[in-house]
Amino acid sequence: MECDGCTLCCMVFPIPWLDKKAGEWCPHCDIGVGCKVWDNGVSEECKKFVCAYNQVNASPDMRPDRCKVIFEKVDKTMFLGTMHPHYNDAYKKKAIQREIKAMLKKGFSVVLNSYTIDKPIIIAGRDRRAKDVWLSLRAQSKERYGYG
Ligand code: SF4
Ligand code: SF4
Numbered sequence: 001m002e003c004d005g006c007t008l009c010c011m012v013f014p015i016p017w018l019d020k021k022a023g024e025w026c027p028h029c030d031i032g033v034g035c036k037v038w039d040n041g042v043s044e045e046c047k048k049f050v051c052a053y054n055q056v057n058a059s060p061d062m063r064p065d066r067c068k069v070i071f072e073k074v075d076k077t078m079f080l081g082t083m084h085p086h087y088n089d090a091y092k093k094k095a096i097q098r099e100i101k102a103m104l105k106k107g108f109s110v111v112l113n114s115y116t117i118d119k120p121i122i123i124a125g126r127d128r129r130a131k132d133v134w135l136s137l138r139a140q141s142k143e144r145y146g147y148g
Contacts (some may be wrong), residue, residue: 003054005034006065010046012082012115017045022115023085032065052079061095069096069112074140077125078133079103083114091121109133 010029014022028037037043052071053063064070068090069081083090090096091112100110100123109125111133122130 003050004063005032006053006063007031007034008064008068008084009049009051009070010035012070012084013049014115015046058099059095062099067093067095071099074137077107077128078109078111078137078140080137081110081112083112083117085114085116088114088117111137 007029010026011024011031012022014020015026018026018028020026025031026035028035028042030036035043035046038047051064052058052073055073061067062071068084068087071079071081074080081091081096091100103110104123104125107125109128110123112121112123120134122133124130124133
């Protein structure tokens with residue numbers, strides 16, 4: 001993997017092409033080490049996913065398996081953080097709060113979600129309303145994954 005191979009994304013997200021539900025470990029995952037089928041083509045779709053930890057100069061405590069949140073830069077205005085389904089308070093941690101503050105300072109809005117909470121936590125950036133942030137995220141999801 002071009003990432004640290006923390007493998008949290010191989011558990012947190014539903015993966016339709018593997019018929020894997022959110023919160024279940026993928027059977028191809030060597031937990032905390034990497035993907036066992038990375039080089040044989042099975043995971044071509046998986047290769048498209050890159051979390052923000054690999055894109056920005058994040059501190060080591062922000063590695064998803066440590067902080068329990070997988071951040072993705074959705075577009076020029078928004079970050080989405082998907083929390084580990086057993087750690088829905090993860091966004092309260094000091095390291096995450098520090099990161100959220102930095103994102104807001106740069107003008108981003110931040111949405112925190114989990115597959116085990118009913119409502120996302122939306123922190124709208126300046127001059128935006130939470131409702132607009134949510135509608136925009138739904139539209140992006142629809143475009144990228146076919147549902148929103
Ligand atoms: S959550 Fe991010 S750092 Fe961890 S394996 Fe997935 S892409 Fe890599
Ligand atoms: S196929 Fe590999 S990269 Fe894709 S979810 Fe499974 S372990 Fe992760």
